[in-house]
Amino acid sequence: CTQPYTVFAAQKAPTTLDTSSFMAAPVTDLKTLEENPTDMKTKMELMIMRIQSEFCRALEAEEGDGGKFTVDKWVRHNASEGGGVTCVLQDGATFEKAGVNITVMAAPLSKELQASMRARGKSLPEDKKFTFFAAGVSSVIHPRNPHIPTIHFNYRYFEMQDEDGNNKHWWFGGGTDLTPYYLVEEDVRLFHGVLKSACDRHHPTHYTRFKKWCDDYFFVKFRGERRGVGGIFFDDLEDEDPEKVFGFVKDCAEAVIPSFLPLVQKHKDDAVSEAERRWQLLRRGRYVEFNLVYDRGTKFGFATPNARIESILMSLPLHARWEYMHQPAPGTPEHKITEVLKNPKDWL
Amino acid sequence: CTQPYTVFAAQKAPTTLDTSSFMAAPVTDLKTLEENPTDMKTKMELMIMRIQSEFCRALEAEEGDGGKFTVDKWVRHNASEGGGVTCVLQDGATFEKAGVNITVMAAPLSKELQASMRARGKSLPEDKKFTFFAAGVSSVIHPRNPHIPTIHFNYRYFEMQDEDGNNKHWWFGGGTDLTPYYLVEEDVRLFHGVLKSACDRHHPTHYTRFKKWCDDYFFVKFRGERRGVGGIFFDDLEDEDPEKVFGFVKDCAEAVIPSFLPLVQKHKDDAVSEAERRWQLLRRGRYVEFNLVYDRGTKFGFATPNARIESILMSLPLHARWEYMHQPAPGTPEHKITEVLKNPKDWL
Numbered sequence: 001c002t003q004p005y006t007v008f009a010a011q012k013a014p015t016t017l018d019t020s021s022f023m024a025a026p027v028t029d030l031k032t033l034e035e036n037p038t039d040m041k042t043k044m045e046l047m048i049m050r051i052q053s054e055f056c057r058a059l060e061a062e063e064g065d066g067g068k069f070t071v072d073k074w075v076r077h078n079a080s081e082g083g084g085v086t087c088v089l090q091d092g093a094t095f096e097k098a099g100v101n102i103t104v105m106a107a108p109l110s111k112e113l114q115a116s117m118r119a120r121g122k123s124l125p126e127d128k129k130f131t132f133f134a135a136g137v138s139s140v141i142h143p144r145n146p147h148i149p150t151i152h153f154n155y156r157y158f159e160m161q162d163e164d165g166n167n168k169h170w171w172f173g174g175g176t177d178l179t180p181y182y183l184v185e186e187d188v189r190l191f192h193g194v195l196k197s198a199c200d201r202h203h204p205t206h207y208t209r210f211k212k213w214c215d216d217y218f219f220v221k222f223r224g225e226r227r228g229v230g231g232i233f234f235d236d237l238e239d240e241d242p243e244k245v246f247g248f249v250k251d252c253a254e255a256v257i258p259s260f261l262p263l264v265q266k267h268k269d270d271a272v273s274e275a276e277r278r279w280q281l282l283r284r285g286r287y288v289e290f291n292l293v294y295d296r297g298t299k300f301g302f303a304t305p306n307a308r309i310e311s312i313l314m315s316l317p318l319h320a321r322w323e324y325m326h327q328p329a330p331g332t333p334e335h336k337i338t339e340v341l342k343n344p345k346d347w348l
Numbered sequence: 349c350t351q352p353y354t355v356f357a358a359q360k361a362p363t364t365l366d367t368s369s370f371m372a373a374p375v376t377d378l379k380t381l382e383e384n385p386t387d388m389k390t391k392m393e394l395m396i397m398r399i400q401s402e403f404c405r406a407l408e409a410e411e412g413d414g415g416k417f418t419v420d421k422w423v424r425h426n427a428s429e430g431g432g433v434t435c436v437l438q439d440g441a442t443f444e445k446a447g448v449n450i451t452v453m454a455a456p457l458s459k460e461l462q463a464s465m466r467a468r469g470k471s472l473p474e475d476k477k478f479t480f481f482a483a484g485v486s487s488v489i490h491p492r493n494p495h496i497p498t499i500h501f502n503y504r505y506f507e508m509q510d511e512d513g514n515n516k517h518w519w520f521g522g523g524t525d526l527t528p529y530y531l532v533e534e535d536v537r538l539f540h541g542v543l544k545s546a547c548d549r550h551h552p553t554h555y556t557r558f559k560k561w562c563d564d565y566f567f568v569k570f571r572g573e574r575r576g577v578g579g580i581f582f583d584d585l586e587d588e589d590p591e592k593v594f595g596f597v598k599d600c601a602e603a604v605i606p607s608f609l610p611l612v613q614k615h616k617d618d619a620v621s622e623a624e625r626r627w628q629l630l631r632r633g634r635y636v637e638f639n640l641v642y643d644r645g646t647k648f649g650f651a652t653p654n655a656r657i658e659s660i661l662m663s664l665p666l667h668a669r670w671e672y673m674h675q676p677a678p679g680t681p682e683h684k685i686t687e688v689l690k691n692p693k694d695w696l
Contacts (some may be wrong), residue, residue, distance in 0.1 A: 090671060293640050304640065313670060316633070316670035319668070322665060324436040
């Protein structure tokens with residue numbers, strides 16, 4: 001007799017991927033991921049799905065019953081170009097707004113983007129059409145207590161090749177940076193120390209180089225101040241061996257929890273005065289200024305047709321405040337942090 | 349005998365200008381203004397000083413004892429290039445944040461600005477150096493009660509000429525626009541009606557043309573919605589007779605109070621629910637998005653070295669809010685206003 005069950009089982013690729021701990025199913029279908037386990041696209045997608053889930057669970061653990069992440073799995077306007085998973089925890093007990101987003105997309109490279117890639121030094125022949133693949137995790141966490149800093153991180157992988165599968169380019173970018181409202185030097189040292197350890201395991205100059213890059217990038221020119229106390233930032237990272245760079249990026253992404261959670265645990269029950277809350281809201285206004293005026297990812301999103309704007313702007317705080325001519329008095333803790341934003345220092 | 353008093357009096361120009369009602373002394377010294385009473389630069393500066401003062405006094409009258417404007421007279425980094433008078437009323441009983449700024453500046457035209465002027469159609473010979481003069485009043489009023497709209501207006505005069513005093517160009521620009529949180533059609537009609545009357549006194553198509561220009565300009569592309577219910581907006585306005593254009597701009601500026609104060613008086617004591625306040629804060633977030641991402645005046649300010657950033661950003665609200673994926677339910681008043689922002693309509 002015929003055995004339809006067996007026939008079906010024989011056609012099915014062996015299921016080796018366990019995605020049960022992820023916030024949602026990966027963007028790419030499981031079969032493609034399972035059939036290409038050594039492809040960097042697969043490795044990156046699975047890594048960022050895991051990082052998203054581990055980070056969201058770690059934050060939820062700090063909330064207790066105070067809040068849970070909502071999970072939105074979305075596809076692009078043209079579904080064949082990919083999509084993402086956006087997790088947001090809003091108005092929680094510990095976190096006022098926490099967003100952790102992953103995006104995986106594959107699309108034709110527009111003329112404009114092709115020109116901008118060329119301007120960045122990628123050699124792309126004029127007569128070829130290119131497709132690009134991008135996979136990244138991006139997160140901004142705005143805690144409720146002003147004694148806990150805001151953290152941002154983003155790790156991403158790009159790949160592009162022409163229609164014949166030639167002229168392939170790939171690179172990684174990313175970073176993690178901290179925006180405290182009050183300066184607690186030992187907290188900043190802990191944060192930078194964890195990032196430095198991750199860097200040092202891969203290259204002796206990574207930390208110094210990427211720390212400076214971070215200070216330079218997160219700069220609000222019209223204010224003459226940095227967004228926060230920095231961290232690491234890099235782009236266009238490549239190597240003869242892609243696995244090497246992937247290993248570094250994975251280490252950086254895995255350093256987020258140990259660099260940040262201790263600060264949450266240390267300060268989440270700190271007493272907060274009205275003046276401290278007000279200062280936090282003023283600084284969140286500055287965060288909005290950086291993100292809307294300077295942030296490259298945000299501007300790229302604004303310029304992308306049919307971008308999912310809610311996933312891009314999940315980085316904005318629940319509340320922000322702008323006071324005309326606010327100047328903290330010299331000698332106050334509020335003044336102390338602004339000095340460091342104007343003159344970045346070495347923490348280690 | 350010698351009479352030093354008489355000698356001194358004879359040297360002094362006759363004082364004909366009464367600036368006592370202004371918020372501060374004009375930016376240009378009185379002698380220059382008095383000696384050039386028919387110069388458009390003088391006429392514009394005195395007009396915007398008067399408009400600033402009349403508007404600030406009218407707003408203060410609505411505050412009662414609730415708030416007063418602070419007045420900051422400032423000069424540019426290079427004081428010979430001019431300066432301004434910034435008036436801000438913050439955290440008042442009726443107005444949460446009200447800013448009324450005048451700027452008067454005269455400076456060499458940078459290469460970049462010269463190129464951008466050329467791109468806008470001004471014929472500026474390449475081999476000449478130009479100086480430009482700009483005088484304008486700019487204001488954003490964020491009332492406390494969500495049933496009173498936010499209003500913005502800006503009226504400005506530009507002049508430029510080459511080093512020999514030739515190749516002179518001049519033009520006026522400006523507009524007034526309204527951003528309600530809740531749609532009260534008769535309020536919007538009153539507002540547009542006052543603007544239309546001012547326009548109709550000068551040209552039969554001004555209102556229609558400048559109403560459309562306003563709808564097109566105050567557009568947040570990535571949201572697919574306008575900032576508010578429009579008003580009028582124009583730029584590069586010129587005529588054989590400068591006095592004609594000045595008369596129109598003056599009429600528009602004088603229309604601000606009658607277009608807005610009735611709405612303040614009507615709604616300032618309206619009952620406000622927590623949900624209405626929250627909606628107001630969310631919409632103020634959208635206001636921030638337009639101003640930081642799209643507004644040409646703000647972007648021009650960010651790009652100007654040593655710009656007085658506090659005068660530029662006085663337009664930002666005291667509070668703003670961003671919620672992930674906030675969508676008002678169909679049929680609610682909150683939904684009703686968003687429909688009008690997506691599809692601007694004719695109010696008259």
